[in-house]
Amino acid sequence: MHLELTRRRLLAAMAGAGIGATLPLRAENPMDKNGKGARRKDSVGVALVGLGGYATHQLAPGLALAEHCHLAGIVTGSPEKIPAWQQKYGIPDGNVYSYDDFDRIADNPDIQAVYIVTPNDLHKPLTLRAASAGKHVWCEKPMAMDAAEGQAMVDACRANKVQLAIGYRLQHEPNTRRLMALAREKPFGRILKIRADAGFNAYDDVDPADKPWRLLPQHGGGAMYDMGVYSLNAARYTSGQEPVAVTARQEVRRPQLFEGVDETMHFTLEFADGSVAECATSFGQDMNTLRADCERGWYELSPFQTYDGLKGRASDGQTFADAVRHQQAKQMDDDALAILGRGPQLVPGEEGVRDMRVVDAIYASARGGGRRIVL
Numbered sequence: 508m509h510l511e512l513t514r515r516r517l518l519a520a521m522a523g524a525g526i527g528a529t530l531p532l533r534a535e536n537p538m539d540k541n542g543k544g545a546r547r548k549d550s551v552g553v554a555l556v557g558l559g560g561y562a563t564h565q566l567a568p569g570l571a572l573a574e575h576c577h578l579a580g581i582v583t584g585s586p587e588k589i590p591a592w593q594q595k596y597g598i599p600d601g602n603v604y605s606y607d608d609f610d611r612i613a614d615n616p617d618i619q620a621v622y623i624v625t626p627n628d629l630h631k632p633l634t635l636r637a638a639s640a641g642k643h644v645w646c647e648k649p650m651a652m653d654a655a656e657g658q659a660m661v662d663a664c665r666a667n668k669v670q671l672a673i674g675y676r677l678q679h680e681p682n683t684r685r686l687m688a689l690a691r692e693k694p695f696g697r698i699l700k701i702r703a704d705a706g707f708n709a710y711d712d713v714d715p716a717d718k719p720w721r722l723l724p725q726h727g728g729g730a731m732y733d734m735g736v737y738s739l740n741a742a743r744y745t746s747g748q749e750p751v752a753v754t755a756r757q758e759v760r761r762p763q764l765f766e767g768v769d770e771t772m773h774f775t776l777e778f779a780d781g782s783v784a785e786c787a788t789s790f791g792q793d794m795n796t797l798r799a800d801c802e803r804g805w806y807e808l809s810p811f812q813t814y815d816g817l818k819g820r821a822s823d824g825q826t827f828a829d830a831v832r833h834q835q836a837k838q839m840d841d842d843a844l845a846i847l848g849r850g851p852q853l854v855p856g857e858e859g860v861r862d863m864r865v866v867d868a869i870y871a872s873a874r875g876g877g878r879r880i881v882l
Contacts, residue, residue: 551843552579553645554602554618556609556633557625558588561647565814566622567596569835576843579617582609609633613640620645620846622674622839626720627727631656638667643846645839647674649736650859652727654867657860664856671856672842675740678854679838681829682808682817683744686797689806690747695822696802698782701745703797705737705812706730706771706789715763721790722764729768731757731869735788737812739862739869741797742776742784750776750784750865752881755872760791774869 553576555562570578580602581592589603602617612618620643623633631651637644644664650673651657664671677683690698710722720726721733743749755774759765771789778784787794798807804822811817814834819827831837844850868880 549575549847551576551620551643551846552618553577553839553843554580554582554604554612554621554642556582556621556623556637557629558583558585558592559624562622562624565835566624566839567592569833569839571596572833572836573840573843575840575847575849576620580604580612580615582606582612582621610636610640612637612642619643620670620843623647627732628652628725631660634660634671635663638663638669638671641667641669643670643672645672645674645842646856646859648740648859649727649732649863649866650856651863654860654863657856657863661856661860670842670846670852672845672852673854673856673859674838675854675858676834676838677737677741677812678744678858679841680817680831680834682819682827683741683811685819685827685829686799686806686808687744687747689799690745693801695804695806697780698746698799698801700782700800701742701776701784701786701798702800703738703741703745703784703786703811704788704794705734705741706787706792706794707734708793709790710761710764713764718764722768724767729765729770729772730788730790731769731772731866733788734790735772735774735786735869736862736866738786738788739774739776739865741811742786743861743865745797745799746778746782746784748778748780748782749861750882751779752777752879753865753868753872754877754879755869756877757873765790769873772869772873774872776865 553570555566558581567578570576578596581598582604584606592598602615604612621637622645623630624647625633627649630646634644634646651660661671721728753774753776755772757769758771760770770791773787776784795810795812796807797811799805806821808817808819817828841850841853845852868882872878872880
């Protein structure tokens with residue numbers, strides 16, 4: 508299969524994904540002290556597929572800090588980026604790939620896993636190619652364009668006996684895991700209502716004739732695919748349940764930019780016990796709150812999806828803001844330990860498919876004027 512990711516699309520991905528402070532990069536490549544890329548038995552070698560903003564500013568620094576995985580290779584459609592990456596991380600020539608020769612990675616024992624950090628429409632084809640090459644796959648969210656694509660990714664990885672993990676970094680983060688525990692423990696009684704909002708104001712300075720890929724429907728653009736998955740996933744793990752029905756409506760304030768994609772999406776999830784989650788996501792408004800109102804109190808994380816500084820509090824006066832050195836390093840270490848057989852896989856591909864089924868229903872409801880979709 509021929510796939511070409513142009514320089515323009517990669518630069519657009521960098522602009523769209525680069526949220527948060529840039530951390531200093533470490534020049535030492537932990538593959539070995541000689542910089543020759545020798546495989547370490549106690550560490551998973553990872554190739555980053557796509558060198559946009561998130562890979563550059565979050566994942567590569569995270570791999571430099573990780574204890575159980577390391578940056579072993581890169582896959583890019585922008586050859587001008589390669590020298591800087593090789594110099595900074597000591598990546599040997601044999602571990603550098605383009606999208607045209609990506610399948611050769613099957614013959615490289617230095618690389619055991621690939622992390623796909625490309626526009627959303629490339630997640631499925633690249634996952635299928637990586638699985639066929641016998642490599643474990645870590646894939647950014649949303650995992651695919653729809654649930655059918657997500658399931659095909661799960662099936663391909665299962666058939667090739669490789670793991671598939673989705674990049675829900677927050678499910679590895681201690682404050683979020685505390686909320687997940689509260690869903691089981693119910694210290695304030697049954698949850699009645701959840702609020703989950705994730706969004707930011709952006710793209711005011713974009714030329715409508717030169718839109719980044721996150722504003723293009725063919726590449727999986729729009730607020731719901733990007734930030735909305737935070738709200739959706741948070742509502743699911745905060746409730747500890749799967750939704751049984753959804754209603755949704757979308758808003759577009761800047762039609763010259765958001766043609767065929769949503770600028771803001773409001774959606775309501777219904778759960779079998781009668782509780783609801785009121786959710787929102789936007790590229791036109793700043794929002795970052797996750798709250799559960801219960802029978803005898805409440806608790807919240809605000810902010811709940813930033814790269815650091817997550818803060819929680821509850822109606823009984825307790826607060827929690829457990830720090831993690833680097834969220835992506837923690838996520839990738841957990842996923843690496845699962846590959847090494849030394850820990851559980853916390854966020855498998857099936858978790859991404861569950862979200863995509865709801866995303867499909869949200870879009871169907873919005874297109875249908877807000878009609879209720881039973882899941």
